[in-house]
Amino acid sequence: MALLEVNNLKKYFPIKKGVFSRTLGQVRAVDGISFTLKRGETLGLVGESGCGKTTVGRSILRLIEPTAGQITFNNQNLLDLEREELRKVRASLQIIFQDPFSSLDPRMNVGQIIAEPIRNHLKISRKEIRERVAYLMERVGLHPEHISRYPHEFSGGQRQRIGIARALALNPLAIICDEPVSALDVSIQAQVINLLARLQEQMNLSYLFIAHDLSVVEHISDRVAVMYLGRIAELASDQELYQNPLHPYSRALLSAVPIPDPEIRRKKIVLQGDVPSPMDPPSGCSFHTRCPECKEICSQEEPILKDAGDGHWVSCHLW
Amino acid sequence: MTEQKEDDVCQPGELVTDNRFKRQWVKLKRNKAALAGGMLIIVYVLSAFFAPVIFPGNPSAPNLIKSLETPSVENLLGTDELGRSILGRIIYGSRISLLIAVGVVSVGMILGIPLGLVSGYYGGKIDFIIQRITDTMLAFPGFLLALALVAVLGVGLRNTVISIGISMVPLYIRLVRGCVLSVRAEDYVEAAKAVGTRDIAILIRHILPNVMVPITVQTSLSMGMAILFAAGLGFLGIGVQPPTPEWGAMLGSARSYLFNAPHVATFPGIAIFLAVLSFNLLGDGLRDALDPRFRI
Numbered sequence: 022m023a024l025l026e027v028n029n030l031k032k033y034f035p036i037k038k039g040v041f042s043r044t045l046g047q048v049r050a051v052d053g054i055s056f057t058l059k060r061g062e063t064l065g066l067v068g069e070s071g072c073g074k075t076t077v078g079r080s081i082l083r084l085i086e087p088t089a090g091q092i093t094f095n096n097q098n099l100l101d102l103e104r105e106e107l108r109k110v111r112a113s114l115q116i117i118f119q120d121p122f123s124s125l126d127p128r129m130n131v132g133q134i135i136a137e138p139i140r141n142h143l144k145i146s147r148k149e150i151r152e153r154v155a156y157l158m159e160r161v162g163l164h165p166e167h168i169s170r171y172p173h174e175f176s177g178g179q180r181q182r183i184g185i186a187r188a189l190a191l192n193p194l195a196i197i198c199d200e201p202v203s204a205l206d207v208s209i210q211a212q213v214i215n216l217l218a219r220l221q222e223q224m225n226l227s228y229l230f231i232a233h234d235l236s237v238v239e240h241i242s243d244r245v246a247v248m249y250l251g252r253i254a255e256l257a258s259d260q261e262l263y264q265n266p267l268h269p270y271s272r273a274l275l276s277a278v279p280i281p282d283p284e285i286r287r288k289k290i291v292l293q294g295d296v297p298s299p300m301d302p303p304s305g306c307s308f309h310t311r312c313p314e315c316k317e318i319c320s321q322e323e324p325i326l327k328d329a330g331d332g333h334w335v336s337c338h339l340w
Numbered sequence: 341m342t343e344q345k346e347d348d349v350c351q352p353g354e355l356v357t358d359n360r361f362k363r364q365w366v367k368l369k370r371n372k373a374a375l376a377g378g379m380l381i382i383v384y385v386l387s388a389f390f391a392p393v394i395f396p397g398n399p400s401a402p403n404l405i406k407s408l409e410t411p412s413v414e415n416l417l418g419t420d421e422l423g424r425s426i427l428g429r430i431i432y433g434s435r436i437s438l439l440i441a442v443g444v445v446s447v448g449m450i451l452g453i454p455l456g457l458v459s460g461y462y463g464g465k466i467d468f469i470i471q472r473i474t475d476t477m478l479a480f481p482g483f484l485l486a487l488a489l490v491a492v493l494g495v496g497l498r499n500t501v502i503s504i505g506i507s508m509v510p511l512y513i514r515l516v517r518g519c520v521l522s523v524r525a526e527d528y529v530e531a532a533k534a535v536g537t538r539d540i541a542i543l544i545r546h547i548l549p550n551v552m553v554p555i556t557v558q559t560s561l562s563m564g565m566a567i568l569f570a571a572g573l574g575f576l577g578i579g580v581q582p583p584t585p586e587w588g589a590m591l592g593s594a595r596s597y598l599f600n601a602p603h604v605a606t607f608p609g610i611a612i613f614l615a616v617l618s619f620n621l622l623g624d625g626l627r628d629a630l631d632p633r634f635r636i
Contacts, residue, residue, distance in 0.1 A: 111536045115535070116530075120527055126549075128549040128550060137545075141541075184531070188535075190535070
């Protein structure tokens with residue numbers, strides 16, 4: 022039984038213009054996405070900017086209201102929940118934001134920031150809250166004596182740790198990591214990723230790990246989903262995807278990952294053109310305009326995500 | 341507890357320390373105009389507090405023998421048509437003017453801030469309704485609106501405060517709404533939602549503290565404007581009523597003696613001018629010191 026099951030999730034943003042806010046069209050940010058996330062598993066979600074990764078993450082938490090679809094978390098359909106029920110569910114489904122500078126309220130000190138979820142959900146005394154905050158700070162590698170400092174007194178990596186402590190405050194089951202390290206220096210990235218991996222091991226957490234950096238995702242994920250223009254192009258286990266990518270888009274993406282060895286030469290697949298506008302996605306397979314292996318059927322018929330064997334799902338007419 | 345690897349614990353050495361308040365205070369102090377404005381305001385406040393000490397006696401008691409005297413050692417700024425000391429009346433008048441200024445911004449803030457918060461945070465229909473009402477109120481020049489409200493409510497100190505206060509409300513609504521719109525999009529507001537904070541708590545805990553800077557600036561500017569409006573109503577005879585010493589009313593009654601005793605009108609005029617100027621200078625200085633990016 023999956024902890025989180027997303028079924029045909031869609032989010033269209035209307036484009037409004039003029040005095041009477043006529044709807045001129047829609048941006049199909051997420052256009053029919055399905056996946057599952059098991060207890061203790063990490064699912065990587067990769068894709069280039071604007072492909073809808075972040076929208077998927079925020080829609081699951083209903084920070085953005087999805088247009089259509091089903092999201093089942095811990096046997097509850099999140100889209101059916103009333104405001105107050107949703108508030109309670111959010112205690113066990115948390116998020117870590119990309120930007121460690123804008124995700125912490127500059128007018129609150131660390132103690133207040135980390136205590137906020139605890140104060141919202143638990144009726145416990147001030148002293149107990151303080152103890153819990155100190156414990157959480159230690160847990161994420163911060164000094165508990167810095168409890169009354171303000172966010173601007175910390176570095177980017179430390180701020181991200183504060184964000185992680187806040188997400189952990191209520192012992193969640195799953196955390197949506199929305200590009201948690203892409204705003205950090207490479208040296209700090211490794212520290213934060215290792216911290217996330219260790220916490221996962223200790224608390225049996227599930228991560229939906231959104232990123233655009235394939236090497237980061239490879240390190241932490243059990244399975245990886247590749248997104249293109251609001252859809253999943255390929256979904257496979259970590260090793261399978263990196264060693265045997267099936268979708269032409271995944272291949273191009275993987276060939277762009279730098280190898281830290283100057284001796285090895287690899288043929289790079291360079292895609293032609295730009296990503297088409299999600300306002301007006303191409304007919305058939307949305308990748309056909311840039312696909313090096315495009316066939317006639319690709320521009321006519323939309324491929325469905327199908328199992329190409331061993332849980333390697335791909336959405337392409339070639340397979 | 342888990343064992344931490346050496347490289348995994350953040351060292352206190354990397355902490356960047358700077359004190360926002362100290363920096364802002366230094367910046368405000370460097371602004372000579374704002375400093376002068378602030379000091380003048382302090383002078384006004386002190387004279388309001390210690391009026392009976394500085395000027396013993398009743399400032400409204402007439403002494404007809406000494407009417408319309410020019411400035412002398414006995415009466416530093418001369419006397420008015422009823423022989424009352426102009427200096428004394430200006431000093432007591434600062435009580436009235438400051439009281440009005442504080443009252444007006446209180447009315448403006450108490451009504452304007454919650455409406456602005458709700459309008460900006462929720463958006464949609466409620467925003468539309470509040471904004472169209474605000475538009476309607478802003479369509480009238482502020483003073484005209486206050487004037488119309490006095491016509492409905494009647495004269496007197498309390499009604500002056502209410503009328504001018506209400507005419508300030510749309511300014512606060514607009515300002516707060518605009519700031520909320522920018523703060524609402526911040527990740528930390530999303531984060532608060534994600535950890536299950538209720539809307540009302542988000543508004544009070546996260547949004548309000550982050551829009552306080554422009555509100556503070558607006559309040560300083562509004563106080564100057566309130567004093568000017570109150571003086572205007574007093575001058576027209578529909579504000580605070582005589583014999584209460586009020587700067588605008590003093591100016592109004594001195595009008596008849598403008599040619600034979602110009603000092604009677606001049607000194608209250610200077611008092612109004614300096615008070616309004618001080619609040620504006622301080623407001624401008626605060627704006628630059630608190631947030632260099634922020635411009636009204």
